[in-house]
Amino acid sequence: MQLSFLGKSYEASTPAVDAIATGExxxxxxxxxxxxxxxxxxxxxxxxxxxxxxHYAR
Known part of the structure; x- marks a missing residue:
């Protein structure tokens, strides 16, 4: 998904969500x-x- 903030564009990544039925x-x-x-x-x-x-690194 392409988004922009303060005039700069960036690509938004959506994490994968797995749903497992618990039987409850x-x-x-x-x-x-x-x-x-x-x-x-x-x-x-x-x-x-x-x-x-x-610019900095972790």
């Missing part, structure tokens, strides 16, 4: 629903970072 049911506001366990893949961090025009 819960009730919310009187309605039952199946519970799931969610795992989110870690996003790679950029090697070079910039803050207010100053």
């Amino acid at each position: 049911t819960a009730t919310f506001m009187g309605r039952p629903y199946a519970r799931k366990q969610f795992t989110v893949a870690q996003r790679p961090q950029p090697a070079d970072l910039t803050y207010r025009g100053i």
Whole structure:
């Protein structure tokens, strides 16, 4: 997804989310629903970072 902030364009990455059914049911506001366990893949961090025009590394 292409986004822009303060006139600079960048590519937004969306992490993959896996949902695994747990076999449990819960009730919310009187309605039952199946519970799931969610795992989110870690996003790679950029090697070079910039803050207010100053470049630094982790």
